[in-house]
Amino acid sequence: MADLVVRAYNVGFGDAIHVEVPDRDRSGKEVRRHLVVDIGNVLSGRGSEDDVFLPVVKDIAERCDGRADLYVLSHEHLDHAQGLLYASAKGVDLAADHVWLPASAAPDSYEKHPAARRKRLAVLEQLEHIRGLLAAAPELATPQMRHLLANNNASSTQDCVEHLRGLARRPSYVWRGRRLRRGMDHPFHEARLQLWAPEEDTSVYYGRLPPLAPALASKRPPTPAGVDGRAFGRLVRSWTEGVGDSILAIDKAANNSSVVFTLTWRGWRLLVPGDAELRSWQIMDRRKVIGPVDFLKVGHHGSHNATPPDDVLDRLLPRESKRRRVALVSTHEKVYNAVPHPPTLDRISTRVDELLTTQDVAPGEAVEVRFPG
């Protein structure tokens, strides 16, 4: 009997997931469907080599005759989005019959959701402020800051998203609760797909951005008459100090907007949560979508804040279950502090039969998990 096969490629600090799903076509004939979720990696430093995308895309393309059935972009971060555009520029292409993009990528998304639009504009403005502050204080432009800024670079991300948008005749913008139509959004006759996140209105994922005023980094206004000079200086400085907090908040909002979906096939249930962080998990929990799964792609490369707390994890991976369960983390050491997070991986490993990591294979190679039909 044909197996469902999950392949997670070692692309450094990033994701590239390929799922081969036995299915049937309209006439009932057995076929193998190819689902691809994200291809990308961090943009500089360790784990960032782009050339690794070439053998990965080539391998996937060979397996599916150059055309995936469904390509899913989990969220608009370059380390999840840039692989196909890069490979295409080098002459290695992968097409797709269906493409899922997060709802926030829809051209009319911000028209329909003014609150999300305001938040997005605030983020774009804040990113400009951050760049302004880094220009005035270059010592703040650490490698981590450069990673985060590059990853959240709106114009670069747009290029990648445009490429993905063009893969299929008509992309599907997805959110929790959206009806998924066979033929329109996906090809599956047997497997079932369910969206757990994101919310259609992504404004719920944005946190607070501290005030930043880059102009104050280079030129402080004189203390007005009658105002306590030291206090005024402290206030002015505070408006240049929230750079780290800001970029983390912006990065988190994008992560929390991840497409989180399950694929259920012949009794096996797979969960692919992108980089959804705890706020997204809290909202999924409130929406009561969370249920047991047999395969978990560990969120956000194994960071501590993308795996839900124990009470939720117990529902996702119940301890008393007798089913075989596998978790897989796609990650790379020493790129970000405490990622992957060993205590988080320990929490998961006590609930699964195997916890696999892409670090166990060479770059460009894949870790494979099989689920028998």
Place this chain on the structure above:
Amino acid sequence: MIVSVPVMSQDVTLTDDPDIGRWMSLADWFVMKGEEPYYDGPVSRRVAVVDLDHRTGALRPGARFDDGRPRGETSKYVVEEGDRDEWGVGEIARIEADAFLQTSVFGTVVKTLKMFERAPMLGRRLTWGFGREQLLVVPRAGDMANAFYDRDTGSLQFFSVPTEDPDGRPIHTALSHDVVAHETAHAVLDGICPELYDAITPQARALHETFADVTSLLASLGDVYRLRMELDLEGRSLRSSTTFGRLAEQLGQHLGAAVGADALRDANNACTLDPDDNSHDRHGRPNFVGGIAAHDLSMVMTGAIYGVFRRLAQAERKRLEGGIPRSLAKLELGPVGLGAHLAAQRVARSVARARAHLPPGETSFADFGRAFLVADRLDHPRSPEPREWLVGELLARAVVERRDDLDVPASWPDLEGWDGPSALSSSAEARRLVSRNRALLGIPDKARYAVRTYDTGRGQVVVRVTWQVKEDNAATRDLAPERSVATGTTLVAETSTGRVLSLLASDSTADPRQVADRGRMLRWLADEDLLVDERDAVGPDGRPLREPIVARAVRGTMRLSGGARMVHCIGLPGLG
């Protein structure tokens, strides 16, 4: 020196209320004294508006101070006059102008501060909690639906909400009387109860919000002009939710669609801690508050206090329907308005004075309830009804399980070693007195404690004794197995005789619900990356992160610092 300052007296949306009518002014003059020197800004000794442009970092020109005294005129801050009709009726100021925004926020901050300092309330000049004399006020700190008091910078920062209005005018939180009064109250409370600022217990954080909301609400009700204009004086009932019960109308209406309410928070509520309560408010929101978000939780206590106010206002109204004393007739209010005014004064005073009796550290709603009962009893020994109403409210809202949970003794033992006012004349003397009365104050053996004293200015001295206790830190054991929590006792005594007027210790560390809620709060903070281990407290730019609370493990015990920046004016559902 007397200075006139134009201030916003009402949120813009209220003038659209058909019950109130469009004849009510948005702006009015507030007359202040005793804050000299004055400069353009406005800037005074204790409050300074610095209108920084968050985009450019430039400082906008401040409202001009006109010292009219050389011409024999009242000093004032100059603003552009508003439009007037052919009868000369109109606004005293052009509301949209920069100068009015600056003067209004300045005047409202000072007005709120003065309200606390007046004899019926605290009766003394207040100091800020951040160790400097001057509070900075930034009226346009950025674009978002928020405002906050920040102890670190000694500032109030107000933000603006862009709207979809065709004329594109943002909503300035600095122009909302309620929002400004609320944030000022946070700053005032930080000067009176600084330990509350760093508290992690959800009810303690919520008390900060309750105090700020009640202040802003009761400030409106204590404002005779506003009462005259808004309360139609005949038959208007406070039972239904009036404009007074609804805080920050304009901002709330703008955000209303998202939060399902037409005002940011409604003090006239039935919010409860009873998990078996399945009732809902008029917007369909459950009355049971099971979460730990300070703004949501505060509605339980705010609702209880408003309930007391409402009943007191009705009782006063009934009394005044029999005739208004000549001393009150000059206020030109009917029984309804006068009843509300007098009730607001009493409740506001008891709320403000309760702060002096509140135990230090991690306090609870029940702690505040007892403090209120003591404060109110001291001022109104022969009028117990409001105290009984408060007990009833707190029982009905499941803040306590039994009446006797709120019992406070009628009297306390005398202090040992009291030898006159000099017994508390210095910190060394205070420590000696505390040491002699260790058992009375409930200080555990071997506990190291801190003593803080201050004179209330009403012949009373407050002695706050704080120590740390350890709790199991199950919820955030990854940070440390135990956590250190502040608790203590507050003693209030007559300065001249040493007679103990109150002695209240917190129940927060003994109450399993508070212990559990602290765990929930810490877990939520950690999950949101707002509580970080000190090793992770450095941002990607190499600098300390400003937003999170930092957890430091000292010999297996977690100690926290920072984080009160989270005590914000506006809390939206779903956010902490």
